[in-house]
Amino acid sequence: MSTTNTHGRVDPSAPRIASRRARSASTPGLTYLVEVNLDTGFGSCECPGYAFRGRCRHVDEARQDAGVEAPAPA
Numbered sequence: 245m246s247t248t249n250t251h252g253r254v255d256p257s258a259p260r261i262a263s264r265r266a267r268s269a270s271t272p273g274l275t276y277l278v279e280v281n282l283d284t285g286f287g288s289c290e291c292p293g294y295a296f297r298g299r300c301r302h303v304d305e306a307r308q309d310a311g312v313e314a315p316a317p318a
């Protein structure tokens with residue numbers, strides 16, 4: 245396995261994604277994968293709050309750290 249894409253090389257047009265793991269506030273030792281697209285501001289998270297609401301503080305914090313704005317509502 246490798247981290248290259250289907251072209252087998254790094255694609256300069258590939259989305260820039262910032263990813264991190266955020267600790268669960270309710271379950272010690274549990275972490276969630278948080279990803280933020282640095283170009284669009286779109287974020288995702290594995291936590292139940294994100295699954296339920298489509299947003300969560302993990303994504304908000306990741307955006308803030310990356311210095312990107314949340315995408316405008318459709």
Ligand SMILES: [Zn+2]
Nearest residue numbers: 289291300302
């Ligand atoms: Zn979250």
